[in-house]
Amino acid sequence: MTKSLPAILGGAPARTTPFVVGPIVDETEERLVLDAIRNHDFSRYIGASSPDINTILRLSSRDAAVIQANWHFLGGPNIRLFAAEFAEKFGCRYAIPINSATSGLSVALAAAGVGPGDEVLVPALSFSATASAILLFNSIPVFVDVDPKTFCIDPEAAGRAITPRTRAILPVHLLGNACDMEALQVLAKRHHLKIIEDCAQAPGTHWRGRPVGTIGDAGVFSFQQSKNITTGEGGMITTNDPDLAARARLIMNHGETVMDEHHSDIDLANIVGFNFRMIELAAALGRAQLGKLDAANAWRNRNYMFLAEHLGRLPGFTPPYVPQDVDFICHVAAFLYDERATGLPRDLFIAAIRAEGIPMGTGYTRLMYENPMFLRRIAYGTKGSPWTDGADPSEVRYVKGQCPVGESLIYQKFLWMYHIAHPSTLDDMSDIVRAVEKVLAGASALNAAAEKIRNSGLGKRAQGRIEGRSR
Numbered sequence: 001m002t003k004s005l006p007a008i009l010g011g012a013p014a015r016t017t018p019f020v021v022g023p024i025v026d027e028t029e030e031r032l033v034l035d036a037i038r039n040h041d042f043s044r045y046i047g048a049s050s051p052d053i054n055t056i057l058r059l060s061s062r063d064a065a066v067i068q069a070n071w072h073f074l075g076g077p078n079i080r081l082f083a084a085e086f087a088e089k090f091g092c093r094y095a096i097p098i099n100s101a102t103s104g105l106s107v108a109l110a111a112a113g114v115g116p117g118d119e120v121l122v123p124a125l126s127f128s129a130t131a132s133a134i135l136l137f138n139s140i141p142v143f144v145d146v147d148p149k150t151f152c153i154d155p156e157a158a159g160r161a162i163t164p165r166t167r168a169i170l171p172v173h174l175l176g177n178a179c180d181m182e183a184l185q186v187l188a189k190r191h192h193l194k195i196i197e198d199c200a201q202a203p204g205t206h207w208r209g210r211p212v213g214t215i216g217d218a219g220v221f222s223f224q225q226s227k228n229i230t231t232g233e234g235g236m237i238t239t240n241d242p243d244l245a246a247r248a249r250l251i252m253n254h255g256e257t258v259m260d261e262h263h264s265d266i267d268l269a270n271i272v273g274f275n276f277r278m279i280e281l282a283a284a285l286g287r288a289q290l291g292k293l294d295a296a297n298a299w300r301n302r303n304y305m306f307l308a309e310h311l312g313r314l315p316g317f318t319p320p321y322v323p324q325d326v327d328f329i330c331h332v333a334a335f336l337y338d339e340r341a342t343g344l345p346r347d348l349f350i351a352a353i354r355a356e357g358i359p360m361g362t363g364y365t366r367l368m369y370e371n372p373m374f375l376r377r378i379a380y381g382t383k384g385s386p387w388t389d390g391a392d393p394s395e396v397r398y399v400k401g402q403c404p405v406g407e408s409l410i411y412q413k414f415l416w417m418y419h420i421a422h423p424s425t426l427d428d429m430s431d432i433v434r435a436v437e438k439v440l441a442g443a444s445a446l447n448a449a450a451e452k453i454r455n456s457g458l459g460k461r462a463q464g465r466i467e468g469r470s471r
């Protein structure tokens with residue numbers, strides 16, 4: 001086996017050891033979780049009606065951590081300490097731990113007053129949860145194309161998508177970049193829209209010196225295991241708005257259990273409650289992980305900078321554009337691939353790079369509106385709910401091709417590398433660069449092999465084997 005022959009053509013792979021990623025953990029996680037177990041702190045939540053409920057619901061996270069009276073509605077000690085510590089770090093009045101970012105987005109939207117039939121502008125390019133969260137309260141997602149360089153929502157396209165039914169914008173700070181918040185704020189002000197920031201992939205990213213998640217009406221973070229810090233599963237809602245916080249705390253905590261039947265406040269009494277609580281053990285993990293957020297972010301950025309420097313030098317590999325006013329924390333290393341510059345079709349490149357032992361993807365499988373639920377407009381049951389609900393059904397339709405920039409990123413340009421997180425080292429990053437250089441050097445041999453298969457009449461199956469499936 002020759003070293004320079006691409007592995008997909010029978011050469012030795014550039015790397016044989018698998019890549020691994022996992023959170024930074026030490027004895028702090030163990031101690032805090034063990035303490036919680038020994039103290040029998042598993043949930044500690046008790047939902048009981050209280051004459052002080054309006055005060056309790058609006059207590060800042062800092063106050064809630066120290067005030068003992070009626071503590072049970074806002075959670076046990078770790079939940080309230082995690083909330084206070086997160087609020088302190090992000091400089092906001094409220095941080096509300098929740099069981100996932102998906103439920104956090106639904107709760108934040110509903111708490112901001114977005115309801116059935118209301119339209120929510122959302123970038124077409126994100127993880128599916130960003131859009132499905134909008135459906136929980138029967139609101140209607142309206143998909144907006146993204147900026148080709150930052151991959152975040154295109155504010156001009158958002159402006160064109162506003163109708164009299166639009167109530168909110170749900171910008172996603174994708175892959176750790178930050179959206180153009182100034183342009184979105186102008187739109188929101190002009191059209192009286194709420195802004196709920198999806199920060200699942202950007203904890204620690206700053207826009208004009210402010211952490212994302214504290215710029216709009218609310219922000220939502222994820223602590224799912226693939227994220228920069230983790231509680232296994234989990235999330236956090238951030239806001240400075242006491243009414244939004246109160247409503248959020250009700251929605252995620254069986255709202256109705258603490259509301260008495262004569263409650264005069266229609267904005268609180270009309271809320272259906274769920275159980276979206278985080279458990280104490282997850283909050284204990286979260287407190288330990290929060291102390292490592294800066295280190296985890298620095299780890300990702302160091303590896304990303306290495307890739308950006310070395311791959312960015314090669315023709316055909318462009319890192320994302322990070323605007324000057326953004327302090328970027330890379331979540332996943334994404335590059336724009338130009339097959340005219342490399343001379344290798346993207347699918348063939350990816351198949352060859354994977355054969356070298358390097359995991360690489362092309363991003364999400366499809367844009368969110370391309371999911372059958374949207375194309376067929378059937379989220380609940382089979383009769384078209386929520387689009388067909390009520391006396392004034394929604395005219396929003398979803399079709400392939402509606403967001404060409406997002407589609408071209410996924411289907412032609414994206415290369416995503418996930419393995420920049422701890423404990424990947426710069427040696428691991430060097431392996432990626434070496435493998436890319438090797439595959440590019442073997443471009444002629446790879447193209448010739450693909451051509452031979454195409455001409456041999458072996459048909460699509462054999463061609464698929466050499467070109468691989470990259471999505």
Ligand SMILES: Cc1ncc(COP(=O)(O)O)c(C=O)c1O
Pocket residue numbers: 099100101102103126127129130172198200201221222223224233234235
């Ligand atoms: C942009 C974005 N939004 C929302 C979510 C949902 O987060 P969770 O898994 O915590 O519900 C994710 C998770 O991958 C995400 O990447």
